[in-house]
Amino acid sequence: MKSTDSTIPLEKLLEHLPENYTVAERELVERAYQVAEEAHQTQKRHSGEPYIYHCVAVADILSELKVPSEVVAAGLLHDTVEDTDITLADIRRDFGDTIASLVDGVTKLTHLPRVSRGDQHAENGDNGHEEEPIAPALLGRKEDIVAETLRKTFLAMGEDVRVMFIKLADRLHNMRTLSHMPEHKRRRIAQETLDIFAPVANRLGIWQIKWELEDLGFRYVNPEKYKEIAELLTEKRPDREAQLEDIKKNLVKLLAQNNIKAEVSGRPKHIYSIYKKMQKKDKAFDMVRDVRAVRLIVPDIPSCYAALGVIHTTWRPIPGEFDDYIAAPKDNNYQSLHTAVSYDDKRPLEVQIRTQEMHLNAEYGIAAHWQYKEGSKHADKNYEKLINSLRSKMEWGSDVQDANEFVESLRSDVFQDRVYIFTPRGDIIDLPSGATPIDFAYQVHTDIGHRCRGARVNGKLVPLYQGLKTGDRVEILTAKRGGPSRDWLNPNLGLVRTQRARSKIRVWFKKQEDEQNLAQGRDILERELQRLGLSEINFEKMARELNYKTPDEMFIELGNGDLSVNKVIKQFSQHEEVEEIFEVGPSTTPTTSTNAIEVVGLKGMLTTMARCCNPMPGDPVVGFITRGRGATIHRQDCPNILQTRDRERLLQVGW
Template sequence: MLGVQQTIPSKRPPVGPDPDPVLPEAQALLDKVSAYLKPEEVHQLEVAYHFAARAHHGQFRKSGEPYITHPVAVAGILSEWFLDSQALCAALMHDVMEDTGVTKLEIAEQFGKQVADLVDGLSKLERLEFQTKEDAQAENFRKMLLAMARDIRVILIKLADRLHNMRTLEAMNPEKQKRIARETMEIYAPIANRIGLNAVYQELEDLGFQYVYPHRYQVLAKAMRVARGNRREVVGKIMDAVRGKLSESGVEALVSGREKHLFSIYRKMQEKHLTFSQVLDIYGLRVIVKDVPSCYLTLGMLHGLYKPIPGKFKDYIAIPKANGYQSLHTTLFGPYGTPLEVQIRTQDMHKVAEAGVASHWMYKSGNVSINEVQQKTHQWLKSLLEIQSESGDSVEFLEHIKVDLFPDEVYVFTPKGKIMAMPQGATAVDFAYAVHTDIGNRCIAAKINYELMPLRTILRNGDRVEIITASTAKPNPSWLNFVATGKARSHIRHFFKTMRYEESVALGERMLSQSLHALKTDHVELSDALWEGMLKESGDKSRQEILSDIGLGKRLPVVVARRLLQLSGQMPVEAQKPGAITIYGTEGMAVQFANCCSPIPGDPIIGMVKKGQGLIVHTHDCPVLRKSRPDPEKMLDVQWDPAVKRMFDVAVKVLAVHERGALAQIAATIADEAANIQNVHMEDEQAQTAYSVLNFTLQVENRQHLARVMKSLRQLQVVVRINRMRTPG
């Protein structure tokens, strides 16, 4: 489905007989699916083939083959997973809407709504709609995931499509090879892993590795071919020993050697700084038994045959992975002193491990573990929809999803004993949002294994996590620096976007009211009809949008006020001096206090409306504001609310005697005056050995409070000089 593989412009499919006979590949496909599809379904597939062949007539791939060979190959891959006729028909026609003149309606009329929906879900959007390739890729990916949430077959067809394109990538130029391969490794391979398609995941990674790092791939592939012959004898002896031990104990088992794929070897070398020979010195075995009790029985026998390496045992049967994978993993000290990695699983577990969510079509859906895979995949897709509804744009959505696609998992417990899988590096905040959005938004602390811990604490396997909440709590922007899941990140960003919008609407309302009173002394009734006229003229969706723009400095309140008066039939009179806007200190993100002068209650203040930021409050004598010469229309009179109750940052510089205990005396005095030290640092004064310059950022209630603190500090013998700075230290 990569448009780059098409060389001839699209055409309307001709009506009438097929221009070419049925391709041998297509005939092989029809013969293959007749083994599991009904005759009428095979006939429908043949009709779909002819439809696609007509649509793609005259189109060729870069390799020179007729374009129809690509959709036939994609359907062939899906037939290996025993997908139904609707999915196979959609696979054959997956490019007709995008590359030819065929419409969704035509497909629906001939093949039914479900097939048409599948084809539509697979069709890319026009690239011309986007300014950058990143935007196009992100929007295409978002659309695919939304279609996938409605029907899981969309992603199975998409993965088969990408797999065939990767298998035939050699026809592309090196630049396109690298771009497509990188996208495959970043997005499509992790999705295949996330839904349990292990074989597809490994092949996509190896093919991507081959084109992204061609030299490294060739070196490793050559070394692997040489080593394979040397290992065969050793692996054979180990397998014979294991089979003998299990046979003695009466356990029926299928024992096979397991070879790592090339990219996993490369990744292990990179992550653990190992040489190729060190990675290859680890032998792998897979033991498949009849039932779950036999898995644990086999584990005990193998631990009796070879000593287990402590800390290298994982029970994915009791606690399955997020993609439904189940197995016992253990690492043993094998013969010749080499580590031996063993996977023990049942036949059903092996089916799920190899085919994941596709196992629903490959095997009877009465299987409990297969149903669980579907359920987990459905939950994951639901979480994607939740993230997408809160993400501002496609690129942001893609950023969130990339984080979640396939990290290594950590398993933690809720206070009630429920197991939750979290990605490696997840914190208590990630856990809180995984439980519920409201828990995340209101969390203030966490108890991990019954001990109070900071919210940024990274979770480890087996932790028992309890989140402590408060009804007045809200997210902190600093959480974005340490959260590890896309869900937590998108919820935090959504909260602040919503809060900022609400605050800017409230501020915009106050600023508009102030401007209206300055233009007209009479009371102005802003009726719904008046606002509707304003919205019709401006093209905005709601009055809240206009008020938010005023609050964020994107529109001048006086301009909106004049237009509203004109629409009401009243002519604006000469502008009077508007009344001052009261600053309560609780406005949140819509009102900001300038860092250049750090105003506190009691300081004479002035407001400046800055585009995209809202109202910035400065002191009257702020040198930075004076130097910037702002537009007078963007300046507003503001005043402190007499009852303002909160702490404000203020910078204070102290010249103190350089002696033991000086800092302790200063800190104790500040604390005695009920002020808080937010930050302190010492200037490097090498020439002045007798004195130290200390820069404090203090939190005080108002100017009078600051005066009390400074007066008490001046009384200390260790303080030589103290003054307020205009910038926090």
């Protein structure tokens, strides 16, 4: 982002507003400033600056993103409801529903549960607060509060993505001024920035915010390595800049000779991206530093490919370094051609080729394309797919009961590197790197995933554990009916690697078990009611009395053994006291010699015939120890015996 001054006056902010703002829109921003300034007039930041400087800085960052005036105004007001006497009703009355909704969204993010907020207030004791870490050591911790906070943060993002514009701007300014925070908080906030907010900016395509958050976060998380790379970059900067000037001149001349108009610029290197490349490719800094990078801006898409052809015929392409993100855009709608060639001095030259529109998309992402109508939340059609994709992931997260599972899904399905796979019809499916054909199948449709039995990749049968690569064309072979295999959930087999697919598979098996338990539970209850001569039972009432929402829930727990049929009967049988499920015989008279039951190793034990299955002489039987009444004799295939969890109470018996 261009402005890094933490003390931007109102006049500067008004100068930075997009040129297409109307007079009314500029007046709206100025009015929001006046309200915010008065509301925060007694509050200061940790730096000692008036709190309003932070609000103006947030609004200035938003104005650079070219967002609508309502979003800039909401940026000025984003802390008023949280930290001053102004209410949401006041905001709605003075500024309308749209701005009130945005301020409310940011306030709700601030109200999420925190691990520690004991030192949140400004040093002078006033109410202005500076952003605290949502959670320490994010994505490595498994505390419920951390996971739940993350889930709610991203669900809020799914409701209105403009709230995240404000939150990202808020976080960026807080990172720019992080040196004023107590030392023990800096690393936690910086780690959270790297783990959550920088990836969110990337997913929204806001590269300008993404790279600055990464570099600032890295500066506090790993200050030694940050300083080392920064010093090395500074040391060689004059030579590198001179080399780039020569490269740019050569490229402009070469392209002009081929009738291609192009704007050529050096592509800045960012410290965190250099560090990640060193890690990913296991390279020393010198090898990474020596890679020069340029960007070509051309008039249209045909010119992109024409420029690529000229470059590839002039210099030798480096194998494995070409990516066509025009034909297959990234998940955040990023488009460019990427290549690397061996330049005249045999050192690598990275080249990005894009149109001006693609460049704006890459710099500002969805924010640059946000069009608005009065009272609406509308992005242009090129970005509706991205918004729907993000919302679908967030809505899926709201169905996940375990918050930690949702955190894992963010890590594996949202923030990982992506691959772009083609369906047989040519549609593009976006998946995390390392995804398998089964992951692909579940991404296309849940039912296709359940019935997946094989896959062809680029026309060839492949094992289901094979990782997919960008550009692969995948055809899923399905059965007419059936479901997934439990082996798919075995992590050692590597068949499924996305959290989405794992969750869908678990849900399928739980549903199958529930259906089986439902049928068995209903059968158990109906047979017991029939045995007792009870009829015309209102199962709806029975379920409600036992605190179940539906009879099916009650039947499922009867079937899996979590609920005793005896408890159900006792609740509703007023004319008969029903005994424990296995203590069903009223008689304590020993059996006659013709029906004699012998308990192996225990002569003379009292035995009683179970009424639930009415064992007859010659039937295969088993004994169940009852409390104070010897053993109840059941048929071995009695459902009550088959489902009992008290296997240690079973006895071997015989006629």
